[in-house]
Amino acid sequence: MHRLGGFWGSLSFGFILFLNAVFITIPGALSWSKEGHTMTCQIAQALLEPQASEAVSQLLPEYVEGDLSALCVWPDQIRHWYKYRWTSPLHFIDTPDDSCSFTYSRDCHDQHGVKDMCVAGAVKNFTSQLLHYREGTADRRYNMTEALLFLSHFMGDIHQPMHVGFTTDEGGNSIDLRWFRHKSNLHHVWDREIILTALADYYDKDVSLLLKDIERNYTDGTWSDDVSSWQQCNDISECVNSWAKESIQIACKWGYNGVKSGETLADDYFNSRMPYVMKRIAQGGIRLAMILNQVWDREIILTALADYYDKDVSLLLKDIERNYTDVRFNISLILTFYTTNSFLRLNTTLWAKESIQIACKWGYNGVKSGETLADDYFNSRMPYVMKRIAQGGIRLAMILNQVFGGSEEGFATAT
Numbered sequence: 324m325h326r327l328g329g330f331w332g333s334l335s336f337g338f339i340l341f342l343n344a345v346f347i348t349i350p351g352a353l354s355w356s357k358e359g360h361t362m363t364c365q366i367a368q369a370l371l372e373p374q375a376s377e378a379v380s381q382l383l384p385e386y387v388e389g390d391l392s393a394l395c396v397w398p399d400q401i402r403h404w405y406k407y408r409w410t411s412p413l414h415f416i417d418t419p420d421d422s423c424s425f426t427y428s429r430d431c432h433d434q435h436g437v438k439d440m441c442v443a444g445a446v447k448n449f450t451s452q453l454l455h456y457r458e459g460t461a462d463r464r465y466n467m468t469e470a471l472l473f474l475s476h477f478m479g480d481i482h483q484p485m486h487v488g489f490t491t492d493e494g495g496n497s498i499d500l501r502w503f504r505h506k507s508n509l510h511h512v513w514d515r516e517i518i519l520t521a522l523a524d525y526y527d528k529d530v531s532l533l534l535k536d537i538e539r540n541y542t543d544g545t546w547s548d549d550v551s552s553w554q555q556c557n558d559i560s561e562c563v564n565s566w567a568k569e570s571i572q573i574a575c576k577w578g579y580n581g582v583k584s585g586e587t588l589a590d591d592y593f594n595s596r597m598p599y600v601m602k603r604i605a606q607g608g609i610r611l612a613m614i615l616n617q618v619w620d621r622e623i624i625l626t627a628l629a630d631y632y633d634k635d636v637s638l639l640l641k642d643i644e645r646n647y648t649d650v651r652f653n654i655s656l657i658l659t660f661y662t663t664n665s666f667l668r669l670n671t672t673l674w675a676k677e678s679i680q681i682a683c684k685w686g687y688n689g690v691k692s693g694e695t696l697a698d699d700y701f702n703s704r705m706p707y708v709m710k711r712i713a714q715g716g717i718r719l720a721m722i723l724n725q726v727f728g729g730s731e732e733g734f735a736t737a738t
């Protein structure tokens with residue numbers, strides 16, 4: 324049951340607050356610049372599966388016309404309001420000076436020591452809130468729009484290296500220096516200066532051109548082999564830890580290293596650091612999409628579990644085992660079962676795609692006319708044959724149950 328338990332199993336939080344949506348903007352931001360957050364969210368939104376994409380559009384207020392990135396800086400704009408002051412520590416993590424490491428239990432707290440009040444805790448918390456989205460439609464205690472916006476923003480922040488910085492210099496905020504000719508500080512260099520200089524020097528100040536370049540790098544370029552490892556995440560608690568660790572390590576090696584208060588940073592610093600900034604924006608966006616896709620994938624199963632199995636996974640498994648004892652069922656089969664049932668959708672396109680993909684990978688692959696197939700082929704292909712028979716049967720039952728079944732939702736448990 325790893326799929327159901329792992330990624331999401333370890334979520335528990337000391338802080339979940341009741342929120343209301345208020346969308347007004349005020350200036351003054353201390354995090355990835357507007358440009359950085361916008362690109363992170365645009366990357367994520369382009370990678371959403373249909374279900375997550377639909378859910379996100381429904382959660383957004385109408386006036387942004389489905390554009391998540393339009394509100395990804397919102398958490399920076401409201402963090403000093405009285406009502407939202409509690410969110411202020413959620414944008415960063417202070418780690419011990421020069422330790423170049425992050426430990427959740429040691430570092431994730433606010434200045435009063437309240438646990439989970441840091442950007443890593445915030446990502447977990449708002450992921451958890453989104454997971455409750457449809458788990459009982461009456462459960463509207465948390466404002467899901469705000470949860471979405473906070474999560475989207477904090478996925479950007481946790482990837483900004485200097486947001487996991489040293490305590491004494493406030494993540495580089497108190498290291499004053501010059502960026503080329505004007506006054507700045509080390510934190511701001513990473514939040515915004517590098518992005519703005521890149522835009523001015525290479526992209527005619529057009530963010531969409533820069534975004535295209537970043538996208539090219541992960542679809543068909545320097546990072547395209549790394550994307551699947553970026554998306555790997557079985558346990559959200561462990562994932563936020565490793566993302567924060569990546570940040571503090573970049574902060575140490577490329578942010579702080581050799582930089583002194585009062586000096587001027589220019590071309591050398593810019594050229595060597597820009598690739599890291601762009602990569603972190605890409606990683607933030609790709610991983611945000613990964614979370615949102617999983618939230619709305621999981622959501623189907625939760626709904627089915629809540630509706631038909633009293634939220635007890637073991638009941639669901641027993642139900643399946645009782646009826647299909649001659650095939651070893653795996654979790655993907657259960658997922659198939661629910662995906663098809665929950666939405667009353669006959670996903671024939673998906674079923675045909677599954678077939679051609681198995682045909683390519685396991686049918687045709689390496690087979691030539693005239694040759695002999697024996698044990699090897701048999702042993703490795705047999706499970707697919709059995710699985711496809713089971714899937715066919717289960718889906719046929721689902722269709723017949725929907726056609727003839729008494730249940731309004733068209734779902735009949737196989738008891």
Ligand SMILES: [Zn+2]
Pocket residue numbers: 353354355398399414476480
């Ligand atoms: Zn922020």
